[in-house]
Amino acid sequence: MSAVPEPPAQWHRVLTLLADISLFIGTRTIWTSAASNRPPVAAVISACYASILVCGALALVVRRARSLARVDLVVLVTAVTLALCGWVMNHGGSDEAILTTQAAREIVAGHPIYGQPWPWLFTHGVALTPTFTGGYDFTYGYPPLTPLLTAPLLFLGHGGIPATALSMGALVVGTVVLWRMLPAQWRPAATLVCLGFGLMPNYARLGYPAVTALVLLIPVVVRWPRIGRGGRLGAPGLARAVCLGAACAAQQLPWFLAPFLLAGIYAVRRGELGGRAAALVVLRFTGVAALVWLLVNAYFAVSEPGTWLRGIALPLVQGATLHGQGLVDVSLYFTDGSDKVGWYGYASLLLAAGLLGLLVLFGRRLGPAATVLPWCAFYLATRSQDNYYMLMTPLWLAAAVTAPADDFAGAWQPRPRPLTGPRRRTALGVAAALLVAPALVSAVVAMAGKPPLRMEVAAVGRASAKVVTRLSLRVTNTEDSALVPHFMVTSGQGMSEFWSVLRGPATLSAHATARYELRPPHGAFAVPGAHTRVRVRAFTPSPQTLSSMDVRLAAKGGASTAKRGTG
Numbered sequence: 001m002s003a004v005p006e007p008p009a010q011w012h013r014v015l016t017l018l019a020d021i022s023l024f025i026g027t028r029t030i031w032t033s034a035a036s037n038r039p040p041v042a043a044v045i046s047a048c049y050a051s052i053l054v055c056g057a058l059a060l061v062v063r064r065a066r067s068l069a070r071v072d073l074v075v076l077v078t079a080v081t082l083a084l085c086g087w088v089m090n091h092g093g094s095d096e097a098i099l100t101t102q103a104a105r106e107i108v109a110g111h112p113i114y115g116q117p118w119p120w121l122f123t124h125g126v127a128l129t130p131t132f133t134g135g136y137d138f139t140y141g142y143p144p145l146t147p148l149l150t151a152p153l154l155f156l157g158h159g160g161i162p163a164t165a166l167s168m169g170a171l172v173v174g175t176v177v178l179w180r181m182l183p184a185q186w187r188p189a190a191t192l193v194c195l196g197f198g199l200m201p202n203y204a205r206l207g208y209p210a211v212t213a214l215v216l217l218i219p220v221v222v223r224w225p226r227i228g229r230g231g232r233l234g235a236p237g238l239a240r241a242v243c244l245g246a247a248c249a250a251q252q253l254p255w256f257l258a259p260f261l262l263a264g265i266y267a268v269r270r271g272e273l274g275g276r277a278a279a280l281v282v283l284r285f286t287g288v289a290a291l292v293w294l295l296v297n298a299y300f301a302v303s304e305p306g307t308w309l310r311g312i313a314l315p316l317v318q319g320a321t322l323h324g325q326g327l328v329d330v331s332l333y334f335t336d337g338s339d340k341v342g343w344y345g346y347a348s349l350l351l352a353a354g355l356l357g358l359l360v361l362f363g364r365r366l367g368p369a370a371t372v373l374p375w376c377a378f379y380l381a382t383r384s385q386d387n388y389y390m391l392m393t394p395l396w397l398a399a400a401v402t403a404p405a406d407d408f409a410g411a412w413q414p415r416p417r418p419l420t421g422p423r424r425r426t427a428l429g430v431a432a433a434l435l436v437a438p439a440l441v442s443a444v445v446a447m448a449g450k451p452p453l454r455m456e457v458a459a460v461g462r463a464s465a466k467v468v469t470r471l472s473l474r475v476t477n478t479e480d481s482a483l484v485p486h487f488m489v490t491s492g493q494g495m496s497e498f499w500s501v502l503r504g505p506a507t508l509s510a511h512a513t514a515r516y517e518l519r520p521p522h523g524a525f526a527v528p529g530a531h532t533r534v535r536v537r538a539f540t541p542s543p544q545t546l547s548s549m550d551v552r553l554a555a556k557g558g559a560s561t562a563k564r565g566t567g
Contacts, residue, residue, distance in 0.1 A: 093161065253391070322341065328381075348381035375388060457474075489537070
């Protein structure tokens with residue numbers, strides 16, 4: 001009598017069903033666009049709808065684990081098909097895609113790519129990155145691997161199409177790799193996180209270089225505590241080192257993850273092999289990764305050394321204005337600004353260092369979270385955009401499934417004499433608090449800062465009741481040093497373009513008052529609805545400060561009112 005096959009676990013069915021359901025998100029929008037412009041694509045999407053429905057039913061009724069595994073494969077193929085359909089319908093890309101494609105064109109032409117402003121690319125609604133200096137960053141600011149990989153795809157078209165094709169192709173490959181590397185029952189989670197919800201495909205369609213970096217990190221993170229087991233890297237360990245070096249040569253986000261992984265590998269291996277052998281494993285792994293990074297960057301480091309170094313470090317030093325969903329919102333939206341804006345950056349770096357110290361100190365407890373901890377630091381950064389968190393979430397899944405707490409049970413944890421003894425719990429708690437305290441203090445300093453400029457609306461020039469063409473401000477510098485203000489008017493969240501100063505001093509002396517006449521970008525500012533918050537903002541580059549003032553540009557009678565900014 002043949003044995004009855006064991007049915008799949010119920011949680012596996014649920015996971016398959018969730019991955020299947022997640023494919024509905026955003027699909028109708030793409031289908032609507034395709035039905036009007038590309039009917040064949042709409043037909044493919046309609047077939048994907050049928051696949052989603054059938055897979056949903058099969059996930060609940062199949063009787064064998066092997067059959068459910070086949071359903072998982074169909075769900076993956078359906079997700080890949082929908083992602084490619086989305087790219088076909090929307091492949092123009094963002095400012096990052098356009099810059100990456102232009103960098104690829106310059107490489108093919110034999111021209112330098114770093115330190116070269118390309119302002120003509122930023123037209124037709126392409127997003128700008130304003131800086132505290134009152135200008136915009138028009139240069140390429142990422143490591144060179146992504147444009148190098150984009151160069152063979154330049155035949156696909158103009159704009160950001162080649163870069164978005166690379167990102168989408170990388171995402172598909174990365175999803176398949178993660179799906180294959182995970183245990184069979186967990187594979188639907190790869191589909192869910194990488195292609196479900198519409199999050200990662202959207203970033204791929206925008207052409208973010210971070211997508212390519214993410215894909216290169218997936219093989220590194222899967223089962224990462226096993227790197228160097230027994231004191232040998234072997235072919236798998238060397239391959240992971242190559243992928244880490246390539247990821248760091250594609251975008252800067254892996255730079256923040258690498259120290260956490262290396263610290264974790266050292267702790268696990270030292271617990272197994274001892275300090276010397278563990279150090280040799282980490283050195284070999286780091287050396288291979290660094291060699292790959294250097295090989296990718298070698299041509300640019302030699303041909304344009306100064307601009308190359310500034311270019312790859314650009315996101316860290318460009319002085320971009322505040323933006324994001326993190327703690328900077330206190331100064332952006334809940335107060336009138338801060339004269340200690342730079343302290344948000346200090347807080348972010350200090351928190352990253354503090355979290356790394358906590359990982360070393362409590363490796364057995366925090367080791368499973370090593371792929372999540374680095375991104376916590378971005379919550380305090382001046383640019384705390386949520387894509388810094390979401391873009392790396394597939395790595396969270398990879399670590400959660402393949403790097404469980406048991407892998408860190410024997411990890412080495414430093415315990416100097418002050419952290420031992422009968423009061424070790426108290427001592428460890430104090431040590432942990434000391435590691436994160438500098439970051440918290442810096443964040444409090446940034447939030448508690450006062451706006452250095454006090455502003456009042458003096459006059460408003462209009463072309464009509466709904467269009468402002470001039471804005472006159474009376475501005476007082478309350479600081480003890482001169483400031484160079486740059487003005488913009490924002491409505492809702494985010495930043496906008498700077499307004500031109502028609503009259504007023506470029507530098508406002510300490511404790512001085514001056515009148516500034518401002519002209520909006522493109523000559524006109526459309527007054528938003530009555531319930532939209534409008535703020536006048538003044539940025540200064542040295543020191544980096546922000547002063548804001550709520551203003552009501554009333555449409556009735558041409559009057560305007562403002563809440564005076566305090567200094």
